[in-house]
Amino acid sequence: MSALPLPVALADVLARGDVWRGDTLASLPEAAISSGHTELDAELPGGGWPCGCLTELLVDRSSIGEMSLLLPALGRLSGEGGWLALVAPPWVPHAPAWIAAGVALERLVIVRAGQDVAWSTEQLLACGGFSGVLAWPGEGVSAKALRRLQVAAEGRPTLACLWRPAQVADAPSPAPLRLALSADDSRLSVRVLKRRGRPPSRTVHLPFFASIPRPGRENRVVAGPTLSLVADRGLAATPVA
Amino acid sequence: MADAEAMAAGIVPGQKLSTALGLLPGLATFERDTAREQQALESLACWAGRFTPTVSLAPPNELLLEIGGCLRLFGGIQAIVSAVAAGCAEQAYTPGWAVAPTALAARWLARQGSGALCADLTSLHAALSALPCSAPAWAVEVNGRLESFGVRQLGALRAMPAAGLRRRLGNEPVDDLARAWGEIPDPQLAFVFPERFALNLELPSRVEQAEALLFAGQRLFATLAGWLSARQLRVRRCTLRLTHDDGEASDLSLGFAEPASEEGRFLRLLREHLGRLVLRAPVEAVGLLADEVTESQGHSAHLFDQAPEGEGTLACLERLRARLGTEAVQVLLPVADHRPECASSAQDVASAGTKTPTRPASPASHVRPLWLLPAPQALSEQAGRPYWHGPLRLLSRPERLESGWWDEGEQGAAGDVRRDYFVARNPQGQWAWIFRDAGGWFLHGLFA
Secondary structure (H helix, E strand, O other): OOOOOOOOOHHHHHOOOOOOOOOOEOOOOOOEEOOOOHHHHHHOOOOOEEOOOEEEEEEOOOOOOOHHHHHHHHHHHHHOOOOEEEEOOOOEEOHHHHHHOOOOHHHEEEEOOOOOHHHHHHHHHHHOOOOEEEEOOOOOOOHHHHHHHHHHHOOOOOEEEEEEEHHHHHOOOOOOEEEEEEEOOOEEEEEEEEOOEOOOOOEEEEEOOOOOOOEOOOEOOOOOOOOOOOOOHHHHHOOOO | OOOHHHHHOOOOOOOOHHHHHHHOOOOOOOOOOHHHHHHHHHHHHHHHHHOOOOEEEEOOOEEEEOOHHHHHHHOOHHHHHHHHHHHHHHOOOOOOOOEOOOHHHHHHHHHOOOOOEOOOHHHHHHHHHOOEOOOOOOOHHHHHHHHHHOOOEHHHHHHOOHHHHHHHHOHHHHHHHHHHOOOOOOOOOOOOOOOOOEEEEEEEEEEOOHHHHHHHHHHHHHHHHHHHHHHOEEEEEEEEEEEEOOOOEEEEEEEEEEEEOOHHHHHHHHHHHHHHOOOOOOEEEEEEEEEEEEEOOOOOOOOOOOOOOOOOHHHHHHHHHHHHOHHHEEEEEEOOOOOHHHOEEEEEHHHHOOOOOOOOOOOOOOOOOOEEEEEEEEOEEEOOEEEOOOEOEEOOOOEEEEOOHHHOOOOOOOOOOEEEEEEEEOOOOOEEEEEEEOOEEEEEEEOO
């Protein structure tokens, strides 16, 4: 038996996906999907939304444009023939808008999971047949369930996103990437809470895009309701002689 | 026939029942049912269809598998033998087995429970020579004669002149010896796999918990998988028929998103179904019927081991459907209707794949929100403005969506509408799609 350690070059160690230097972002062993926004990609390890690990998106109030962050990536995945799944979405998806985003509806599965959100998400991640799984686990998801989800997502070619409320920002989570989203008048702010590699420094501000109608060119901001009350139904139904 | 525990207590076949009960007071005795034995043998033959297409029955209790042609597929004799043995153990059969180049020799060796693996004739002859003369189970008088000759082993019998043996014992034993030694051919009647699959299994005791049916189900589905493999079929829908102790039967229908033939997939789906099932009454027997079968599409295996991990999309959805219910796992299809609540319809995943998606009715230039509320939510009005977590600022011109007289008055239909839609935003930065009609302001959708 030789007492000498095996000669391992430092460069080989640093090239591993799970080892990174303190001043750079980690490179991921799995592929990353570009978010469609250069400024955001620069802040994400691997240069985009990571596949094969859990991503947590923390939103305090929904409908501030949070889906528009993911829509370009989802549209691309769907366009390549991948399956997408929405687990326990809080509202009903509106088909025309999803088509406009480039999502193939016949491969977008909506799972109304009830009490079994964590279980369903885990099954969808573990089966390996989905390119993207978005889940809304609500408040009651346990740390154990999150860990199981991260294990299920590990190494799979799946974009796995969990939508969680902003209150859990301080609670520990096994997800390797956590982002907090907020909005002000003209832009969406993305704050990286946790990522592999160099600690997050600044907040990324993104203009609203994709699914959000921008006031300005085609939409004029109007001061107030400019609508005259809709005519009485009975009157309108009377045929004009 | 006695099991290991009874044997240890000294019970042997041929004993009187009173003697046996005296030896072991707690002995449970069952009458032999040859019809059920035959049925069990046939179901085992179906199951064995996964290993080889050439299966022969040798009633009452022997099964012959011709494995010479599929050794390469399974990777050698040892591999196929252990696969068969493991499969039998899963179904709680404990067979005596042997592998030999001739069918008769294999049966004789298996009766001794030797587990002999004779790959060629030389080793076969050595193994056969050591067998006692009782192994072939010839007629009683033949055995008596052999006893009086002082011949105990087949090797010694074989060494005797055949012409003399024929005169003294008849033709059958001598011909059998020649067949076993591989000197004259011994064609077997192949088992014909049934045209339709229907198998019934009586449970040894009444079952009150649905989960406890899983074991019986495993046996049924193992047989189904063997039958499918032998007939080159796949099953799309099958029915598990539970016969209750009051004589009534209830059916559990199992549908697959795509035609399947894999036992593991059947069992995963069955486990989910049984987890949800509440038994109406204790179950006495379980039957399995293959309702819809399709031809198997042959496909090439990968040259290298590059199969994706996991079970795949449709198999996973199938299990989700089994646990959450069919209507909980759906896809949307666009509908050509201008009313937002009618613009999408939920569809079954399997049926959606076959239809070509239609284009949405509304032109792309009109903004549409990603999410709709299940029903429009009435908003209050303050200082002439709609109010939702703060006063809403209207950001677009009104878009009039109107009419729908054709389904007015129908149950659950949107009916005739006359609405002006606006994109609006509140001070928290939330984007909403609201409308105003004769009833006031309503929140209908959310941009996200």
